[in-house]
Each structure stands twice: as structure tokens, then as C-alpha cells.
Amino acid sequence: xxQTQSEILSAPHVLEYPYKRSLGPVIGRFFxxxxxxxxxxxxxxxxxxxVPPTEYDPDTSEPLSEFVEIGETGIVTSWAWxxxxxxNHPLQRPFAWALVRLDGADTAMLHAVxxxxxxxxxxxxxxxxxxxxxxxxxxxxIECFEPExx
Amino acid sequence: MRDVAVVAFAQSPxxxxxxxxxxxxxxxxxxxxxxKRSGIPRKQIGFTCSGSCDYLAGVPFAFVxxxxxxxxxxxxxxxHVEMDxxxxxxxxxxxxxxxxxxxxxxxxxxKSSIGDPREISVAQLDxxxxxxxxxxxxxVAAIQARALxxxxxxxxxxxxxxxxxxxxxxxxxxxxxxKGDFEPDELLEAPYDVSxxxxxxxxxxxxxxxxxxxxxxxxxxxxxxRPAWITGNDHRIEAHSxxxxxxxxxxxxxxxxxxxxxxxxxxxxxxxxxxxxHQELILRAAMGLGEEVEINPSGGALAxxxxxxxxxxxxxxxASRIMDGSANRVLGHAxxxxxxxxxxxxxxxxx
Amino acid sequence: MSDEPLTxxxxxxxxxYTYTAGETSSRFLRGxxxxxxxxxxxxxCDKVYVPxxxxxxxxxxxxxxxxxxxxxxxxxxxxxxxxxxxxxxxEIPYVSASVLLDxxxxxxxxxxxxxxxxxxxxxxRVEAAWEKPEDRIPGMESIMYFRPTGEPDVEIxxxxxxxx
Numbered sequence: 143x144x145q146t147q148s149e150i151l152s153a154p155h156v157l158e159y160p161y162k163r164s165l166g167p168v169i170g171r172f173f174x175x176x177x178x179x180x181x182x183x184x185x186x187x188x189x190x191x192x193v194p195p196t197e198y199d200p201d202t203s204e205p206l207s208e209f210v211e212i213g214e215t216g217i218v219t220s221w222a223w224x225x226x227x228x229x230n231h232p233l234q235r236p237f238a239w240a241l242v243r244l245d246g247a248d249t250a251m252l253h254a255v256x257x258x259x260x261x262x263x264x265x266x267x268x269x270x271x272x273x274x275x276x277x278x279x280x281x282x283x284i285e286c287f288e289p290e291x292x
Numbered sequence: 293m294r295d296v297a298v299v300a301f302a303q304s305p306x307x308x309x310x311x312x313x314x315x316x317x318x319x320x321x322x323x324x325x326x327x328k329r330s331g332i333p334r335k336q337i338g339f340t341c342s343g344s345c346d347y348l349a350g351v352p353f354a355f356v357x358x359x360x361x362x363x364x365x366x367x368x369x370x371x372h373v374e375m376d377x378x379x380x381x382x383x384x385x386x387x388x389x390x391x392x393x394x395x396x397x398x399x400x401x402x403k404s405s406i407g408d409p410r411e412i413s414v415a416q417l418d419x420x421x422x423x424x425x426x427x428x429x430x431x432v433a434a435i436q437a438r439a440l441x442x443x444x445x446x447x448x449x450x451x452x453x454x455x456x457x458x459x460x461x462x463x464x465x466x467x468x469x470x471k472g473d474f475e476p477d478e479l480l481e482a483p484y485d486v487s488x489x490x491x492x493x494x495x496x497x498x499x500x501x502x503x504x505x506x507x508x509x510x511x512x513x514x515x516x517x518r519p520a521w522i523t524g525n526d527h528r529i530e531a532h533s534x535x536x537x538x539x540x541x542x543x544x545x546x547x548x549x550x551x552x553x554x555x556x557x558x559x560x561x562x563x564x565x566x567x568x569x570h571q572e573l574i575l576r577a578a579m580g581l582g583e584e585v586e587i588n589p590s591g592g593a594l595a596x597x598x599x600x601x602x603x604x605x606x607x608x609x610x611a612s613r614i615m616d617g618s619a620n621r622v623l624g625h626a627x628x629x630x631x632x633x634x635x636x637x638x639x640x641x642x643x
Numbered sequence: 644m645s646d647e648p649l650t651x652x653x654x655x656x657x658x659x660y661t662y663t664a665g666e667t668s669s670r671f672l673r674g675x676x677x678x679x680x681x682x683x684x685x686x687x688c689d690k691v692y693v694p695x696x697x698x699x700x701x702x703x704x705x706x707x708x709x710x711x712x713x714x715x716x717x718x719x720x721x722x723x724x725x726x727x728x729x730x731x732x733x734e735i736p737y738v739s740a741s742v743l744l745d746x747x748x749x750x751x752x753x754x755x756x757x758x759x760x761x762x763x764x765x766x767x768r769v770e771a772a773w774e775k776p777e778d779r780i781p782g783m784e785s786i787m788y789f790r791p792t793g794e795p796d797v798e799i800x801x802x803x804x805x806x807x
Binding site: 150152155157161163165169173192194196200219220221222223224225228229230231232239240241242243249250251252253254260265280281282 | 311312347350351410411414419420421422424425426427428431432434435436437438439442483484486487488489531533534535536539
């Protein structure tokens, strides 16, 4: 009873869930500040500043609540170049993914760098935030990062 | 601890897209073969555990349908993990320690061709800080690859050599999907996918399934001439945030390997679940595997990557080298999460 | 600029897939387009399953023997639904039932219509109400619902196969 491929039925299917997630006090505070074009991190008892902030210390699992103001500039600690952006990528022209360690932070955050060309990217380079024109309350209120003028 | 061994392993040939068979139809002959090779009658299997991912199938509780391949009436002791089948094997190994059952059927399966695995992988990321940016699996792996290349003198040629060796090894593996002779120079001429990774540094999209039978104690000796005894089995996980980790190293793989006792003796064969070429280099260093260890004779995940079965296949392939007499001490490794966030190491020996 | 702290993030998930029905399901679904309900019989257990799954869920033997089932059957259980179901344009309350088709060993799910919901009973005899031939598709929706045949009720032993 083997069938040819043309006899096998296939159909498109879309899986869609309209999730709404609670932010909690830590992420809520971070996103509230971000919407106001301010970046905050959180400091662990050992003095490590985590950006974006987590609710608990990754080393000791204690709850964290000491917020620290963080600058809008930082350095790229690693990166990757996308020549063909996918529809859900933050930029729709070639761009770099980058881990950016903002000044004052001890951890790096993932975002995009609108560098224009792969040759403009370098680990260690300085970048600064480009804010979204219309903030929505999320990580994309940072539209992307831009290279500092050298 | 109770002695538990792998006594049987079976897998389907990995293919880019099986548009004729659904998951159950792919899985049924694989499970039947594993059970047949085990010598244990199906109805005597004491525990069944599977690994699969609803997001691959696009259906919640998708794994329940797979029970048609197992025969779940009268009711069976069964469990499932939303993880690679390697973690189902870990659960089965733990379950056998209790002592009331002596055998377990473990399987992993998935049709990655149904959806877009690169996009699906975004759903596993932090929903607040990462997922909204849409960084697909190749993008995050590429960030890790560059971190490695810039940290310790590895080059893109080293990555190409991993890919070339894997695809050459895959030539002798009838179940591998991508195989052939490629020169590293040739591979280096290909354009980047997300730099510094090229297409051959990344896993293929694969539909496939695998099954393993674990048996404890004396029963293993009765049914199998050369069981692959599990002498160490451990898994560890790191923080999720990519920016809070040293992506060029894998402390969780190192710790899992240490706790599993990798260093307690020579390793003849290591099957490493490295879906990206640079990850093999990170894992070798983390586990202290020297030049004398044969890595991925099966071709590894660069040759076939049926997500949710690929890690279990590493354990099965490694176990096979003991069962067929070609090795005495082996390890199978599995990974989960972005950039080697979580790692499982299973050490097996002949006795 | 708002002073209110943010408390919620909308994070919609959307993923696209192309499903393959597989060999067994494809034949089953195509049967509906032809006005047929196709089950399969297990050669070992001798049970007839609908929808057929390719393997017997009890012994895992491949089931290749196709059985064309009658379009009549008996209600084995049902529920009266008072909540609207987004995908269907259906009057509330409606009844969803398990119907054991004549010749099958497991029931299928479907709607029961053309009878007041409070007159539906376990053991009631029903028949499929099909779409017009030109409107049938390879899917169970080719049967719109089941409706009473008017035959006397049948005694159903709901737990007959519990020890199988």
C-alpha cells in the first residue's frame, strides 16, 4: 500500500500564541528606565554589575535589588556579521550581532550593531546606543548600537 | 549504584525531509529494531522514556502520539522530556537505579523539516532580553565561534578541518545524511552564512529517530555479549545569558566530564554532539580529549542532526563501538540550549 | 513620558510549519473526499481502529488491512458544550460525542445535531450527515455531524475492553 509522494497530503500550519509576560520588579524597572532612555544594571553583593539585570545572583542565587545607572556606550566583546537578515532580525540590512559590555557593567548584552560593513567591526571597538524613535517598553527600545566616531 | 548498560541501539537514516512518513512511521521500525536487538520481549520492558520537542512538531503534547510506536496497552511506565533523547536516557538510567525494573526503552525523534529550526530555536531564548531580537541558532553560534577564534589562536581553517573530517568519517555511516570528501581549502572558499561560520560549519536540517535499550545487572549479561556499561553519567548547565558566560570555554561540559569520570582512564572514542564545527574544539578542550582520542567516527552532528535524537545518537554510536568490539572505553556527549549552555556526558566501558 | 512602571511585555510567538499527514492518515483523509470512512484492522489483535494509525496501539503490528466502515453507529459518551468554540460557527449549547461506528472497535469524535441536546443519550443510534459530494474534501469535516437514525437505543457496555 505504498503511496507516491503526490498522494501524501500536506498542509500549512501556523502556531500562534499571544503571550503577555509579567516583568516583575527587576525587569520591570529595567524596561521602565529603558523607555525613558536610561539604562540600569543590578549589582551583586560581590560587586559584579549585571546588565541587563537578572533577578538573582548567577553565582549565589540571592535576590538582587541594588540598581546602578549605566552609560550608553560600551565595547564589543564578540560579534558576528549577518549578510542576509532574516525577517525577525532587528535590522533589515546587513548588520552585526554583538555582545556589548556597557561602561560600568561586568556582563555583556546581546544586540545589533549598524556598522554598515563587516570591515567596520572589531572586537574591542566602542559603540553607543541608538534609541528607538517610539519606545514600546522592551529591549528594542534600544534600536541598535552604532560605532563611536573614531 | 546499580550497573546499567546499553545493550541495543537503532536509528533511522537521517534525511533532509521525509515528506512521506510522519514521526510515528519513522519511529516504529527504529523502536522495533532496538527491541529486537536487545533480546528483551517488548512487554517486559520495565520503563519507557522519550525525548522530543513540541516546537519542532508545532503541536503541544506531540510526543503522546509517538506512543503508537511503543505499544502502550496495557498501560506502561512511561516518561518524557522536552529535550534531546540523551536526557531521556539519563532519566531512564536514574529510574533503573531504584531496582524494581531491569530494562528501559529510550528514544528520541523529530522532523526538523516541518518548520524552520533556526526560527524555532529563538523560542528557547530569554523572552525578555533575547527572543525579541530574533537571534537564530546560527547567529548565536557565530558569536561563540568568533569568541573562540579570538581567544586562543584557533583559526577558521581549524573549523574547516573539523567539518572536512566529520563529512569524510560520515562516508562509512549509512545513516549519515551529508558525507563526502571535502578539502579544508575548498570549504574555506565558501561564503559565510553568519560570519565566521560557513554553511558546512553548521548542521544540516534532518528528520530522524533513534532508540536505545538500557538493561541493568545480570540481565544485561544474559542478553548482550558485550554490553556497553555506563560507568559515569552526568549533566550540568550554565547561566543562560550569553554575555555572562565565557563562550570560548565550556565549564558545564568540563564539570560533567569530570563528574562522569572521563579522566579516569583512556578514551578510545568520543562522540561529541557539536552541531557547529567550533563547538567540537571547545568540547575537546573542556573534556581534556587529546589527539589519541577518535572523535565522531559517525560523522557527528555536522553529518546528520535530527534535533532531539542527535545527542542520543552520540551515546548510541559510542556504545556501538564497545558492543562491536572495536573500543573498550568511550564517551557520548549531548548538548542543549544556546552555545553549549547545557552538557551531558555518558562514559561507557567494556568489561 | 509616563511615570507608571511597566509590568507586562507582549511577546507573541508565531511559527510556520508544513505538515505531512503520512501514508496512513493520507489514505484515511482522502477516503472522506470519496464519501468513505476507512478504518484498519490489526492482524494480531483483530481490532478495527478508526482513525487508523498505521500501527496497532496495543501490539504495534503494522495495520495494512483497510476496512470501509458503516456510516451508522452508537453514541458511547457525549458532553453538552456551553462555551463558544472560536473555530466554528455553531449554536450554543452543542453536543460533542464519541460515536462507535458499526464495525469499529474504537469510537470517533464528532458533533451531534438535528436533535435537542437534552434528548441525546448513551446508546443512541446515529448516522453521518455528509456534505454534498461536490463539497467533500479530504478531511473529517466532509461529515458535517451525526444525527439520530430513529432506531431503538442499543445497550452499550462501556467497559467491555478495559481488560484487553
